[in-house]
Amino acid sequence: MFQIAPSILAADFLHLEKDIELINRCGDIIHLDVMDGTLVPNISFGFSVIDQVAKIARAPMDAHLMVVHPERWFEKVAKDGVQMCSFHWEAAGRSTSRFIEKLHALGVKAGVAINPDVPVSRLYPYIGKADYFLVMSVFAGFGGQKFIYETLDRVAALKAEIARRGAKALIEIDGGVYADNVRAVEEAGVDIAVAGSAVFGAPDPAAAISALRGA
Ligand code: DX5
Ligand code: ZN
Numbered sequence: 001m002f003q004i005a006p007s008i009l010a011a012d013f014l015h016l017e018k019d020i021e022l023i024n025r026c027g028d029i030i031h032l033d034v035m036d037g038t039l040v041p042n043i044s045f046g047f048s049v050i051d052q053v054a055k056i057a058r059a060p061m062d063a064h065l066m067v068v069h070p071e072r073w074f075e076k077v078a079k080d081g082v083q084m085c086s087f088h089w090e091a092a093g094r095s096t097s098r099f100i101e102k103l104h105a106l107g108v109k110a111g112v113a114i115n116p117d118v119p120v121s122r123l124y125p126y127i128g129k130a131d132y133f134l135v136m137s138v139f140a141g142f143g144g145q146k147f148i149y150e151t152l153d154r155v156a157a158l159k160a161e162i163a164r165r166g167a168k169a170l171i172e173i174d175g176g177v178y179a180d181n182v183r184a185v186e187e188a189g190v191d192i193a194v195a196g197s198a199v200f201g202a203p204d205p206a207a208a209i210s211a212l213r214g215a
Pocket of ligand 1: 141142196198
């Protein structure tokens with residue numbers, strides 16, 4: 001099933017409750033972009049926000065940790081009831097398998113994320129270990145960037161490798177997803193499409209989610 005994960009990075013932080021309720025009602029997954037200003041050149045929000053979101057979240061929460069030392073936050077993520085947590089391969093390197101195991105021990109689904117300039121084959125060692133792979137379709141750090149179309153070839157390659165190994169893993173794509181490219185995203189084999197600006201930048205976010213679903 002193709003799922004839509006609205007990113008609250010583009011939400012109205014003065015009225016965040018309204019936007020979380022919208023995702024509860026119309027979206028599939030609440031995507032939470034945590035940025036530390038070191039791994040990526042921007043700072044977003046941290047647990048003071050996630051703790052509050054967790055109180056009213058009915059859709060599953062998906063934390064995308066764009067931070068160095070992501071493992072320092074895994075327990076906190078689990079405690080908040082976040083069901084899915086991804087960290088960047090660029091931050092984890094040779095600790096990637098260990099970090100996946102750490103998330104699993106805490107009962108959290110583990111995702112490995114990569115930026116567009118990292119060969120997609122870097123993810124292959126974690127097929128059969130990670131629950132999902134987050135393939136960035138823009139460089140992590142900011143919402144509202146332009147979709148990088150080459151990402152679809154990377155998704156297809158990853159998808160083929162997962163199938164070749166008879167493994168199971170979902171593929172999530174993140175950045176620049178709009179109604180005009182989302183069908184190509186779905187056809188490439190993506191399972192979860194993150195969308196920030198396309199949802200919260202629209203005059204009618206609920207209708208924008210429907211449009212992303214192709215409804
Ligand atoms: C970017 C974030 C994305 C971002 C997507 O680093 O990981 O989740 O919110 O925003 P849009 O959909 O506006 O590109
Ligand atoms: Zn994200």
